[in-house]
Amino acid sequence: MSYPPAFPHKIETTAAHGGMKCRKGRRCSMKKRPVRRRGNPIALPAFLCIMLAVLLLGLHCLGGEPAFEALLTRLATNEGFVSGALALELGAGGRPVVHTPATAGSGLSQPPEPDKAPAPPEPANESAFAAPEIPAGAFSExxxxxxxxxxxxxxxxxxxxxxxxxxxxxxxxxxxxxxxxxxxxxxxxxxxxxxxxxxxxxxxxxxxxxxxxxxxxxxxxxxxxxxxxxxxxxxxxxxxxxxxxxxxxxxxxxxxxxxxxxxxxxxxxxxxxxxxxxxxxxxxxxxxxxxxxxxxxxxxxxxxxxxxxxxxxxxxxxxxxxxxxxxxxxxxxxxxxxxxxxxxxxxxxxxxxxxxxxxxxxxxxxxxxxxxxxxxxxxxxxx
Incomplete structure (x- = not known):
């Protein structure tokens, strides 16, 4: 189902301006996302490596190397896990860094339609001209x-x-x-x-x-x-x-x-x-x-x-x-x-x-x- 634009004015995105162009006489604005400041890029990967080493040592002492190797194999072949790990270190590769405003109205949740009264049942095939009613006893005289x-x-x-x-x-x-x-x-x-x-x-x-x-x-x-x-x-x-x-x-x-x-x-x-x-x-x-x-x-x-x-x-x-x-x-x-x-x-x-x-x-x-x-x-x- 198509919906009308969420705003009364026309919105266009342009590569030259990288922003919004409004119909003359209109004022448009768009909220900017706050920039998320990243911490030390080395700290988190180093911490993960230390934790994995500790876990591997523990499994070795308990004789669980085969189980741990199987776990590493499954993680290595999981595309989502690998992409996520790389994104922690390198940023979200392949994804745009500059935010591009979506088409007006897209992604916005639509207001629920008001409850509609149930449609009345279709009337029988009645004539538009009602049949006359003759009074009871009309022919007595x-x-x-x-x-x-x-x-x-x-x-x-x-x-x-x-x-x-x-x-x-x-x-x-x-x-x-x-x-x-x-x-x-x-x-x-x-x-x-x-x-x-x-x-x-x-x-x-x-x-x-x-x-x-x-x-x-x-x-x-x-x-x-x-x-x-x-x-x-x-x-x-x-x-x-x-x-x-x-x-x-x-x-x-x-x-x-x-x-x-x-x-x-x-x-x-x-x-x-x-x-x-x-x-x-x-x-x-x-x-x-x-x-x-x-x-x-x-x-x-x-x-x-x-x-x-x-x-x-x-x-x-x-x-x-x-x-x-x-x-x-x-x-x-x-x-x-x-x-x-x-x-x-x-x-x-x-x-x-x-x-x-x-x-x-x-x-x-x-x-x-x-x-x-x-x-x-x-x-x-x-x-």
Whole structure:
């Protein structure tokens, strides 16, 4: 492991100066080692010789010459002993006599690292978007929580639909298809998202229109393991006329290629003008944050076009709305049943979602679609 220099200034050793060169404006110093004065160079070797002679005489008297000779042989062949003995007499041969300062920081003991708290265990693969919690007993009076509005003369029984919800199949492969028949629909500017409106709160920049809301919904669903196809085409551009016909062809192609799809969402935003001018903002607040109110729009065959799935689609919307109403009262507007078919005849589980209105901000719309995405994921994962 490499460590940073022990000093904040740069240190260089140079042969010419034999010392330290510091960055201009810095003062450097180095402590000199005290010089060790040596005594008489003859005294110590003479003393050792006398001691060895005395020891040899003693061993001779005791008959231990072979043992002493073996000891001398081992000492003579020991490189460390010989070098040390010579150094006592001659100095440390082969070693520099002048002290050369080492590189700054080398040889310095590093301060111990502070005790580190044990790393927290890796969390399970949880979604960044928490799954919603539905209050216990929320459906005891659920028939009264779902309102269906519209101008059709069709009859239906909401309570019967709630008692017998549409069952979706758990499938492998993509389960949700998101399209934007009116993809250029956009919102009111705020500090987070600001764009130049091309025409009546519309833009082809997908960072600011309902395609961005579809991106967020896709992200939420996939974070919960729901494979999703998001068609980011804007079928109302360059011409608004014929947009439903163009999106119809796309939906058909996707359903043919992906029979596993269970839910088809055509994602829009509403547009409501105020009498005095300006646009209405459909607001809902929770924990100090503002959301855009949402609405499910369900088509029927009352306009004359064949639509055999409208009751199944209404069933699906009513049951999903009941859960949203229980958890977030006021977030959802009444389910809107319409005469037009809106391409919803192709697959049960189809709906339009109006996420806010042109008077809302994209920030509000993104918050709302996250809530919806969590509920939809819970439904599909429970199937």
């Amino acid at each position: 659920k028939a009264a929580t779902v309102e269906v509005s519209g101008t059709t003369g069709l009859s239906f029984d909401v309570e019967e639909m709630l008692a017998n919800p549409l069952e979706l199949r758990k499938t492998d492969g993509p389960q949700v298809l998101i399209v934007h028949t009116h993809g250029t629909e956009a919102y009111t500017n705020d500090e987070n998202y600001s764009y130049t409106s091309e025409e009546n709160f519309r833009t082809t920049d997908t960072q600011y229109n309902v395609v961005a809301v579809g991106d967020r919904l896709t992200e939420v669903l996939e974070s919960h393991g729901i494979q999703t196809i998001h068609c980011r085409s804007m079928f109302d551009h360059p011409s608004y006329n014929g947009s439903y016909g163009r999106s119809l062809e796309e939906i058909k192609a996707q359903l043919d290629a992906n029979p596993s799809i269970q839910v088809v969402i055509d994602l829009h935003r509403d547009d409501i003008s105020l009498e005095g001018g300006g646009k209405m903002s459909l607001d809902w607040e929770q924990d100090g944050e503002e959301y855009a109110r949402m609405m499910f729009v369900i088509g029927s065959g009352e306009s004359g076009l064949t639509h055999e799935n409208w009751e199944q689609n209404l069933n699906w919307a009513v049951n999903l709305q009941a859960k949203l109403d229980a958890a977030y009262p006021g977030l959802m507007r009444a389910v809107n049943l319409r005469k037009q078919r809106f391409n919803q005849h192709l697959r049960p589980g189809s709906m339009i979602i109006e996420c806010g209105a042109s008077g809302n901000t994209l920030t509000q719309a993104l918050r709302s679609i996250e809530l919806f995405g969590g509920f939809l994921a819970a439904e599909l994962n429970a199937a």
